[in-house]
Amino acid sequence: MNITEFAKAAGVSVSAVSRYFNDGYLSEDKRLKIEAALESTGYMPSYSARTVRSKVTKLVGVILPKLSSESISRVTEGISEVLGAEGFELLLVNTANDYNREISSLELFRQNRVDGVILLASVFTDLHRSLLSKMRVPAIIVGQKLMGFNCVCHNDLGAAYSMTKLMLDKGAKVPAFIGANPEDNAAGRDRRLGFEKALAEAGIELDKSLCEIAKFSMESGYEKAGRIFTQKKKPDCIFCATDNIAAGVMLYCRENNIRIPDDVMIGAVGDSRMGRLLYVPLSSVHLHYKTAGIEGAKMLLNEMKGSSSVHRIMQLEYDIIERESTARL
Amino acid sequence: MNITEFAKAAGVSVSAVSRYFNDGYLSEDKRLKIEAALESTGYMPSYSARTVRSKVTKLVGVILPKLSSESISRVTEGISEVLGAEGFELLLVNTANDYNREISSLELFRQNRVDGVILLASVFTDLHRSLLSKMRVPAIIVGQKLMGFNCVCHNDLGAAYSMTKLMLDKGAKVPAFIGANPEDNAAGRDRRLGFEKALAEAGIELDKSLCEIAKFSMESGYEKAGRIFTQKKKPDCIFCATDNIAAGVMLYCRENNIRIPDDVMIGAVGDSRMGRLLYVPLSSVHLHYKTAGIEGAKMLLNEMKGSSSVHRIMQLEYDIIERESTARL
DNA sequence: ATAATATGTGATAACGGTTTCATATCGTAT
DNA sequence: ATACGATATGAAACCGTTATCACATATTAT
Numbered sequence: 001m002n003i004t005e006f007a008k009a010a011g012v013s014v015s016a017v018s019r020y021f022n023d024g025y026l027s028e029d030k031r032l033k034i035e036a037a038l039e040s041t042g043y044m045p046s047y048s049a050r051t052v053r054s055k056v057t058k059l060v061g062v063i064l065p066k067l068s069s070e071s072i073s074r075v076t077e078g079i080s081e082v083l084g085a086e087g088f089e090l091l092l093v094n095t096a097n098d099y100n101r102e103i104s105s106l107e108l109f110r111q112n113r114v115d116g117v118i119l120l121a122s123v124f125t126d127l128h129r130s131l132l133s134k135m136r137v138p139a140i141i142v143g144q145k146l147m148g149f150n151c152v153c154h155n156d157l158g159a160a161y162s163m164t165k166l167m168l169d170k171g172a173k174v175p176a177f178i179g180a181n182p183e184d185n186a187a188g189r190d191r192r193l194g195f196e197k198a199l200a201e202a203g204i205e206l207d208k209s210l211c212e213i214a215k216f217s218m219e220s221g222y223e224k225a226g227r228i229f230t231q232k233k234k235p236d237c238i239f240c241a242t243d244n245i246a247a248g249v250m251l252y253c254r255e256n257n258i259r260i261p262d263d264v265m266i267g268a269v270g271d272s273r274m275g276r277l278l279y280v281p282l283s284s285v286h287l288h289y290k291t292a293g294i295e296g297a298k299m300l301l302n303e304m305k306g307s308s309s310v311h312r313i314m315q316l317e318y319d320i321i322e323r324e325s326t327a328r329l
Numbered sequence: 330m331n332i333t334e335f336a337k338a339a340g341v342s343v344s345a346v347s348r349y350f351n352d353g354y355l356s357e358d359k360r361l362k363i364e365a366a367l368e369s370t371g372y373m374p375s376y377s378a379r380t381v382r383s384k385v386t387k388l389v390g391v392i393l394p395k396l397s398s399e400s401i402s403r404v405t406e407g408i409s410e411v412l413g414a415e416g417f418e419l420l421l422v423n424t425a426n427d428y429n430r431e432i433s434s435l436e437l438f439r440q441n442r443v444d445g446v447i448l449l450a451s452v453f454t455d456l457h458r459s460l461l462s463k464m465r466v467p468a469i470i471v472g473q474k475l476m477g478f479n480c481v482c483h484n485d486l487g488a489a490y491s492m493t494k495l496m497l498d499k500g501a502k503v504p505a506f507i508g509a510n511p512e513d514n515a516a517g518r519d520r521r522l523g524f525e526k527a528l529a530e531a532g533i534e535l536d537k538s539l540c541e542i543a544k545f546s547m548e549s550g551y552e553k554a555g556r557i558f559t560q561k562k563k564p565d566c567i568f569c570a571t572d573n574i575a576a577g578v579m580l581y582c583r584e585n586n587i588r589i590p591d592d593v594m595i596g597a598v599g600d601s602r603m604g605r606l607l608y609v610p611l612s613s614v615h616l617h618y619k620t621a622g623i624e625g626a627k628m629l630l631n632e633m634k635g636s637s638s639v640h641r642i643m644q645l646e647y648d649i650i651e652r653e654s655t656a657r658l
Numbered sequence: 659a660t661a662a663t664a665t666g667t668g669a670t671a672a673c674g675g676t677t678t679c680a681t682a683t684c685g686t687a688t
Numbered sequence: 689a690t691a692c693g694a695t696a697t698g699a700a701a702c703c704g705t706t707a708t709c710a711c712a713t714a715t716t717a718t
Contacts, residue, residue, distance in 0.1 A: 002704050013668045018706060025666050044440040048380035049704035052673045057377070059420075067406045073397040080396065080423040084430075089437075091388075092421040094409040101413075108418075111373045218602065247606050273547065277576050279608035331674050342698050347676055354696050378674035382703045441704095 001043050010037035021045055051112070060300065061091045061114040063105050065122055069216070070272045071289045072120060075142055078293020079118060086301060088115070099125075106131040116300045118142060122184040138303030142296040144186050150303065151313045152296040156186045156269070159285040159318045160194025160239065163267040166283070166320065167237040168202045170328045172265055175199060176210035176235035178224045178245050187216075191241045191269060210235050214245050221248025229256065237265040237326075243272040246282055250325075254279060266325040281323035288316045330372050339366035350374055380441070389629065390420045390443040392434050394451060398545070399601045400618045401449060404471055407622020408447055415630060417444070428454075435460040445629045447471060451513040467632030471625040473515050479632065480642045481625040485515045485598070488614040488647045489523025489568065492596040495612070495649065496566040497531045499657045501594055504528060505539035505564035507553045507574050516545075520570045520598060539564050543574050550577025558585065566594040566655075572601040575611055579654075583608060595654040610652035617645045 007014045012030050019026045020034045037043070051057050060083055064072050080090055091114055095101040102121055109117050110131065117139040121128065124146055132139055132149060141151045164175065177195050180188040199206055209231045212224035221244060228235060229252070240246035246268035253260055260266055260280040268275070271286035295314055302308065336343045341359050348355045349363045366372070380386050389412055393401050409419055420443055424430040431450055438446050439460065446468040450457065453475055461468055461478060470480045493504065506524050509517040528535055538560045541553035550573060557564060558581070569575035575597035582589055589595055589609040597604070597613045604611035624643055631637065 003706095004704080014705090015668055016666095019666090022706075025664085027666065030666090044436075046381065046440065046704055047442050048377040048386065049673090050706070051377035052375070052381055052675080052704080053706040054673090062421075067409065068399065068402040070397060073402055077396045077423065080421075081425075084423070090421045090423075092391075092409075092419045094406065094413070094419075096410070107373075111375065113376050218606070251606060274603045274606060277547070277580060277603060277608070278606050332676095333674080343675085344677095344698055345696095348696090351676075354694085356696065359696090375674055378703090379676070380703090381674080381705075382676040384703085 001041060003045060006037065006041060006043040009041055009043075010034050017045075055112060057113065057115050058088055059091050059114045060088050061093065061105070061109040061117045062120070063093045063095060063102065063109075063117065064120040065095055065097045065102075067094050070274075071270060071287070074289035075120060075293035075296075078290040078295075079142075079297045080293075082294050082297035082301070095121075097122075099123075103127060103131065106135070109137070110135055112136075116140070116304050118296055118300060122187065123181070124185075138300055140296045140300045140303070142292050144184075145313055145315075147313075148311055150299055150311050152292045152299060152316065153186060153313065154287045154292065154316050155318055156190035156287075157194040157197070159269050159287065160191035160241075161197045162194075162318070162320055163269060163283070163285050164195045164198035164239050165201070166322070167239070167265045167267050167326055168198060168204070170237075170265065170326060172237035172328075173204070174207070174210070174233060174235045174237070175204065176212075176228050176238040177206075178212045178214050178221060178228070178238060178240045178249065180216060180241040180245075181213060187241055187269075188213075195239050207233060209233065214241070214248075216242055216244060218244050218248040218251065221245035222252050223248070225249040225252035229258065235264060237267070240266065240268040243268045243270040243275050243282060243284055246284070246325075247274060247278060250278055250280060250282070260325050261328045265328055271319075271321050275321075276323065278325075280325045283323045283326040284321050286319040286321050288318070292316055330370060332374060335366065335370060335372040338370055338372075339363050384441060386442065386444050387417055388420050388443045389417050389626075390422065390434070390438040390446045391449070392422045392424060392431065392438075392446065393449040394424055394426045394431075396423050399603075400599060400616070403618035404449060404622035404625075407619040407624075408471075408626045409622075411623050411626035411630070424450075426451075428452075432456060432460065435464070438466070439464055441465075445469070445633050447625055447629060451516065452510070453514070467629055469625045469629045469632070471621050474642055474644075476642075477640055479628055479640050481621045481628060481645065482515060482642065483616045483621065483645050484647055485519035485616075486523040486526070488598050488616065489520035489570075490527045491523075491647070491649055492598060492612070492614050493524045493527035493568050494530070495651065496568070496594045496596050496655055497527060497533070499566075499594065499655060501566035501657075502533070503536070503539070503562060503564045503566070504533065505541075505557050505567040506535075507541045507543050507550060507557070507567060507569045507578065509545060509570040509574075510542060516570055516598075517542075524568050536562055538562065543570070543577075545571055545573060547573050547577040547580070550574035551581050552577070554578040554581035558587065564593060566596070569595065569597040572597045572599040572604050572611060572613055575613070575654075576603060576607060579607055579609060579611070589654050590657045594657055600648075600650050604650075605652070607654075609654045612652045612655040613650050615648040615650050617647070621645055 003017050007017045010033050016030050093105040116137050119141050145153050179192050182188040214220040214224045267283045269285045271284040275282035275284050336346045339362050345359050422434040445466050448470050474482050508521050511517040543549040543553045600613040600615035604613050
């Protein structure tokens with residue numbers, strides 16, 4: 001059933017029906033007729049036909065590197081909450097960390113498929129930048145700072161600095177580092193810089209043999225812990241870029257009878273739910289992921305209403321969560 | 330730029346352009362012209378205009394109760410993998426466990442917004458059934474058995490039975506149960522039935538004071554553990570419907586100096602990543618969530634090709650993962 | 659009293675594609 | 689030589705909406 005048939009059934013004009021769904025001028029009389037016919041026929045207008053003419057899709061594209069990650073799903077939850085309330089649906093693209101899929105979904109959204117885009121990528125190339133600036137709909141980047149674009153991000157440097165400082169203040173002298181891909185400016189580069197800043201302040205020289213780059217997984221953390229603990233120099237604290245990495249490190253410690261925090265303190269960033277439940281509760285830095293999603297979505301809504309043309313970068317702060325893994329007396 | 334302008338720029342007819350994108354008869358000569366023009370103009374056809382005429386959206390609606398759950402995001406990952414490869418995009422609706430949003434998104438998809446629907450709901454009412462049967466596009470239910478519909482589900486009863494039996498075989502005499510909402514036929518009812526079946530087989534009578542219904546969260550598991558351990562009768566094993574619940578129980582045990590598995594064994598269903606990392610590694614039942622997503626998506630693809638009209642229920646089996654929490658000698 | 663504005667109305671063009679149709683050419687089997 | 693199917697083509701109808709337009713009436717301001 002289309003709008004013409006429905007209008008006939010309701011005894012009103014096609015224009016009246018369209019106005020009913022679009023808040024135009026409409027008499028109470030017609031409004032009632034339409035509502036009655038709606039009840040009996042179950043008619044609903046076609047989104048695509050509406051889009052062809054009005055260019056409005058009521059769809060927001062969300063590009064993310066994976067789904068099964070606590071931080072990402074928290075961000076998405078925030079996004080979904082805000083946009084859902086405004087009647088937007090989410091077109092979700094899981095790129096599975098595949099560069100090509102990331103690019104091709106940006107291509108996809110360059111057309112009139114969505115009204116706006118939220119991008120959660122970890123590594124940005126020139127091609128990303130170029131596609132983003134060619135984008136004809138507003139785009140928001142969550143979790144990274146990218147000059148010239150609208151971003152909501154975390155204070156990754158500060159988070160890493162504070163956690164490292166916490167461990168050094170507790171008396172650690174030989175810090176180790178297990179970080180993430182430095183091409184990821186947030187979780188990789190900035191957390192590294194924060195770690196280094198704390199060391200510099202404490203006048204401790206960084207030992208390269210105690211630095212590793214891991215993937216975002218427990219397994220990878222486990223493996224890198226193995227490398228570090230087989231060095232001549234033994235660390236008395238380890239800063240991990242993510243909770244998952246820290247969990248892997250802990251697993252290694254348990255299996256090798258390395259006591260936490262007595263032999264080695266462990267601190268991380270991310271504050272996942274799991275952290276509290278580990279065999280030694282993990283000290284971590286809470287980042288406001290859901291808030292990032294909420295703020296990103298709000299920013300996008302603003303952009304979609306009237307393009308402000310001024311690009312903003314919003315940085316969210318953090319909370320230190322101190323637990324037993326850094327509880328040395 | 331629309332198809333008419335583009336056709337002019339490429340020096341071919343509008344029909345030729347349409348055929349290029351839809352695999353119709355087209356000479357090599359025209360194909361090359363179009364590809365060249367595509368390169369220089371960056372033209373892309375509008376999805377919505379295509380949909381108006383052809384009714385094909387290349388969109389699949391996915392309705393889920395929440396995003397930040399490991400099991401759900403694994404299912405979604407499977408779905409996204411299969412459908413992405415076939416050129417489908419996912420229209421994700423997070424209902425936040427809100428009955429009304431669940432219903433309204435089914436309403437939404439009843440129109441020509443998507444080519445198919447995958448539903449991950451936990452509780453089914455008559456209204457769900459009625460909306461699902463009125464649905465004009467194929468729908469698949471993942472995680473639940475619903476007669477008369479296409480489903481991919483887990484053997485929840487068997488999983489709970491096997492885990493409970495494992496603990497009874499190890500010598501447990503006083504089993505306790507922390508389950509989920511019984512209106513959830515899979516995680517609630519079936520896991521309860523599996524637990525009861527194992528007890529019946531072992532000739533053990535169920536003590537109602539040692540049975541609790543928790544929410545799907547660690548906090549809720551913690552609270553219910555408190556209730557159970559303050560009963561006169563002390564359990565020597567606890568079956569938990571989910572890993573999250575079990576994690577809460579463990580937290581309670583640690584804080585109250587209840588030894589696992591010496592004082593009480595703990596077994597659960599779900600096999601989340603966290604289980605391995607708990608202070609006592611958790612025995613759990615592995616359910617093939619990602620496979621469920623993959624199979625559900627494949628089933629949907631089949632339905633979308635040619636509607637088979639026969640409804641299938643596919644049940645996936647499980648693996649017992651035995652760890653220290655049930656390691657009594 | 660009149661102008662200006664807000665409200666209400668239906669016919670029809672427009673949106674940007676695909677599908678249908680009528681027609682033409684080619685290679686190959688009869 | 690003829691018939692047939694596969695390939696190729698462009699014009700025009702069509703999909704289901706919204707936007708525009710021209711026009712009518714009610715309400716308020718001058």
